[in-house]
Amino acid sequence: MNLKRTTIIPTDDPNLAKQLFQSFIEKEMLVLMIIIGDTDTIRTAMPTADSLAHKIYFNMERWVLWVRDYEVLRGTLEQKLAESPNTKDMDYDDIKCFSLSPIQDLADGVIQKNGVLDYVSLQQSFFKAQSDDIAFTNNPNT
Amino acid sequence: MRKLITIVLVCFLGISGFAQIVTIQEKADNGKTRTVEMSGPKIVDINSSLEVDVNKREVLKAIELQYPQLKTQVELESKIDALQKALENQESIINILQSSMPSRDQQQTFFFQIDRFLMLVGQNSELRAQVNALYAEYDNVYGITGSQDLPAEAYIIQNLNNDLDKLVEDLNTSKPQAYSVSLLAFKKDPSGGDRVHVKNFDTYTERDYVTIDRWVTTLSEEQKKKLEDLRAKAEELNKSNATLFDELKQLFKANFPNLDCIGEVKDNLNDMLQDPQLAGPFTTDLKNISSKIYKDLGSLQVLIDLFNKNFDSWDVDTVFQAADALKNLKQEFESISISFDSFKRTAASIATLQTKADTLVTSFTGCYSALKDDYDNLTKALSLIVKRQSNFIKNKEIGKEVLKFTATTLPQKGFINLKGTGNRSNGDQLLIEVVLRFPASEDGMPEQIITLEEHLLTMQLIGIRSEVAVGMLLMNPNESSLDFEPERKFYFAPGASLLFKFGSRKSMTYNNIVDFGLGINFASPDLDTDGTPEFGVGIIATAIRDIISVGYGYNVTIDAPYWYFGVNLPFNFPGIPVNNVKTTPTN
Numbered sequence: 001m002n003l004k005r006t007t008i009i010p011t012d013d014p015n016l017a018k019q020l021f022q023s024f025i026e027k028e029m030l031v032l033m034i035i036i037g038d039t040d041t042i043r044t045a046m047p048t049a050d051s052l053a054h055k056i057y058f059n060m061e062r063w064v065l066w067v068r069d070y071e072v073l074r075g076t077l078e079q080k081l082a083e084s085p086n087t088k089d090m091d092y093d094d095i096k097c098f099s100l101s102p103i104q105d106l107a108d109g110v111i112q113k114n115g116v117l118d119y120v121s122l123q124q125s126f127f128k129a130q131s132d133d134i135a136f137t138n139n140p141n142t
Numbered sequence: 143m144r145k146l147i148t149i150v151l152v153c154f155l156g157i158s159g160f161a162q163i164v165t166i167q168e169k170a171d172n173g174k175t176r177t178v179e180m181s182g183p184k185i186v187d188i189n190s191s192l193e194v195d196v197n198k199r200e201v202l203k204a205i206e207l208q209y210p211q212l213k214t215q216v217e218l219e220s221k222i223d224a225l226q227k228a229l230e231n232q233e234s235i236i237n238i239l240q241s242s243m244p245s246r247d248q249q250q251t252f253f254f255q256i257d258r259f260l261m262l263v264g265q266n267s268e269l270r271a272q273v274n275a276l277y278a279e280y281d282n283v284y285g286i287t288g289s290q291d292l293p294a295e296a297y298i299i300q301n302l303n304n305d306l307d308k309l310v311e312d313l314n315t316s317k318p319q320a321y322s323v324s325l326l327a328f329k330k331d332p333s334g335g336d337r338v339h340v341k342n343f344d345t346y347t348e349r350d351y352v353t354i355d356r357w358v359t360t361l362s363e364e365q366k367k368k369l370e371d372l373r374a375k376a377e378e379l380n381k382s383n384a385t386l387f388d389e390l391k392q393l394f395k396a397n398f399p400n401l402d403c404i405g406e407v408k409d410n411l412n413d414m415l416q417d418p419q420l421a422g423p424f425t426t427d428l429k430n431i432s433s434k435i436y437k438d439l440g441s442l443q444v445l446i447d448l449f450n451k452n453f454d455s456w457d458v459d460t461v462f463q464a465a466d467a468l469k470n471l472k473q474e475f476e477s478i479s480i481s482f483d484s485f486k487r488t489a490a491s492i493a494t495l496q497t498k499a500d501t502l503v504t505s506f507t508g509c510y511s512a513l514k515d516d517y518d519n520l521t522k523a524l525s526l527i528v529k530r531q532s533n534f535i536k537n538k539e540i541g542k543e544v545l546k547f548t549a550t551t552l553p554q555k556g557f558i559n560l561k562g563t564g565n566r567s568n569g570d571q572l573l574i575e576v577v578l579r580f581p582a583s584e585d586g587m588p589e590q591i592i593t594l595e596e597h598l599l600t601m602q603l604i605g606i607r608s609e610v611a612v613g614m615l616l617m618n619p620n621e622s623s624l625d626f627e628p629e630r631k632f633y634f635a636p637g638a639s640l641l642f643k644f645g646s647r648k649s650m651t652y653n654n655i656v657d658f659g660l661g662i663n664f665a666s667p668d669l670d671t672d673g674t675p676e677f678g679v680g681i682i683a684t685a686i687r688d689i690i691s692v693g694y695g696y697n698v699t700i701d702a703p704y705w706y707f708g709v710n711l712p713f714n715f716p717g718i719p720v721n722n723v724k725t726t727p728t729n
Contacts, residue, residue, distance in 0.1 A: 004286075048277075051277075051281055051286050052277075054286045054287045054288070055287070055288055055293070055294060057239075057293075058244060058249055116264075116270075118270070118274045119273065119274045119277035119278070120260050120263055120264050120270055120273055120274060120277075121260075121264065123260060123277075124257060124260040124261070124264070127253055127256055127257060127260070128253075128257065130253065131249075131250070131253030131254075131257070134246055134249050134250055134253070135246070
């Protein structure tokens with residue numbers, strides 16, 4: 001699996017995992033996709049997500065974080081979901097993918113465990129998150 | 143056994159992949175919404191609004207099942223429809239994608255439109271697979287970073303457009319069969335029924351806006367009279383409903399022309415033609431006219447006789463045959479009248495024929511006038527029958543106001559406001575149908591209609607309601623409380639009750655048969671039989687649509703409790719005894 005725009009979060013060191021996640025959060029002008037779990041479906045979908053992360057729309061970079069274990073960033077990710085208006089009522093354990101907007105880091109574009117991970121759904125997830133911050137990433141006069 | 147049947151039924155439905163085309167949501171006045179259970183008794187509140195959801199996928203399945211010839215066509219149409227919808231904003235998406243500096247508003251538009259595009263693609267498994275394949279193909283052709291000149295979505299949209307063109311071409315070359323799908327609703331009540339407006343599916347106007355009162359506590363004199371009038375009228379109408387057509391037929395038959403006078407005119411004419419004394423003055427021309435009249439009168443007799451005989455066997459569906467026959471009759475009348483005018487003119491020039499000709503013309507004029515009157519009456523009677531037929535057909539046929547859709551252009555939702563369906567009563571029904579329609583193959587023939595699914599809902603005031611009921615009671619007073627010797631055990635007394643009843647949405651048997659009521663009864667017995675009504679008040683319980691009632695009350699005039707029961711049959715019982723009023727013998 002040759003993933004060029006994907007970071008695999010370590011599962012054996014929660015502190016390191018959190019620091020890595022935080023470092024991506026702090027990067028602005030970057031749409032971040034979080035994929036959680038390590039099933040065959042997810043392994044098959046990772047190259048697709050990575051490929052979509054290479055595509056840049058309106059100068060906005062994309063990156064994928066692969067969190068293979070639900071527990072390693074549970075608190076952090078649950079908090080992100082709870083803070084975002086479109087995901088606040090969702091159950092972390094039912095989710096296998098979502099994206100964070102580039103400036104406010106709002107969670108959006110959730111793909112639930114029973115959903116399909118393919119170009120269509122992953123691209124939709126990236127776009128949803130990017131659209132949440134249009135007001136902050138663009139000059140209103142342009 | 144019942145469980146076994148249920149299991150078998152569930153298995154069968156599961157295997158056959160059966161699902162409903164229509165699901166119905168009921169919205170009550172208080173804003174509460176519930177889904178109507180299609181496997182249950184389908185009882186809805188009489189004052190509610192219904193939201194009819196149409197599942198297009200199931201419409202397609204039903205069409206394929208009931209009309210397999212349309213399968214390929216419907217599949218093609220379905221693909222075309224899905225593509226057309228997904229590509230709705232294609233120009234805007236591509237323009238913004240290829241713009242070097244899109245504004246904030248443009249980006250907002252793009253994200254909204256691309257989200258809709260991906261959502262619609264995601265809803266159609268075939269289209270989804272195609273788009274996924276195109277994304278992968280794009281990566282192969284342009285590399286993982288893609289092309290700035292042709293972003294992935296622009297590439298996909300271009301390819302989908304090519305597919306759409308090909309599908310449209312395929313559909314056109316396959317010579318598609320014209321068909322349409324409609325959703326219809328009818329109200330069914332004891333007097334017949336009426337069309338019901340379904341918003342988004344037809345352009346019928348709503349009927350009178352009527353809210354059925356939940357709390358009925360009084361029955362005014364005016365209402366009583368109106369109710370009586372209405373009841374009498376309803377009975378008359380109900381009775382006449384079945385026989386009206388036959389009665390009109392009788393009226394029509396009563397006006398059939400009397401053939402006797404035609405026979406007389408024929409005989410007179412024949413006498414004239416056979417009279418040897420008149421053989422000389424009769425010119426060839428006049429002979430020809432006379433022969434024609436004689437022949438035409440014979441034809442008229444046959445025509446009327448045949449019409450009369452055939453008319454017995456015609457029913458409400460075949461009235462147009464009577465109209466045709468009447469038209470022929472009129473033509474025959476006119477032809478004979480013209481011939482007679484000609485006869486009159488020609489005969490007038492022959493002095494020796496004058497007397498005989500005048501007699502003949504006079505008898506014909508009288509006969510013609512009688513026939514003309516009969517004909518006019520027949521026309522009037524027929525117009526009544528035709529009107530009756532029109533009403534009959536109007537309620538059955540699908541009006542032009544019902545909109546036609548293809549399986550893919552069907553609206554997702556239709557709305558029925560039951561309050562807008564005019565007057566209705568508990569137990570009236572609402573029939574909702576999804577039909578497949580094929581235009582007539584020949585002019586003048588009706589269109590072919592295939593019902594894909596139908597649901598019969600029952601309208602009922604759900605929950606507690608009040609009703610006022612009147613009836614005859616049989617009272618048994620407590621003897622120890624009376625200061626006189628009762629003449630009998632039970633006394634008849636009229637009573638009125640304010641009843642509280644409950645409308646169930648789960649049981650038709652309860653609503654139609656059991657129909658318990660509980661309330662207060664006011665009665666005016668005459669227990670001491672002095673001719674002056676007393677006043678009694680009590681509690682009452684009723685069942686079986688108020689036919690049976692039982693209760694306990696107190697006669698406040700003579701301070702005596704009583705229990706009572708009532709049997710209010712929906713017809714008069716002959717021989718019901720009445721209380722004999724004591725009369726004081728006059729000295």
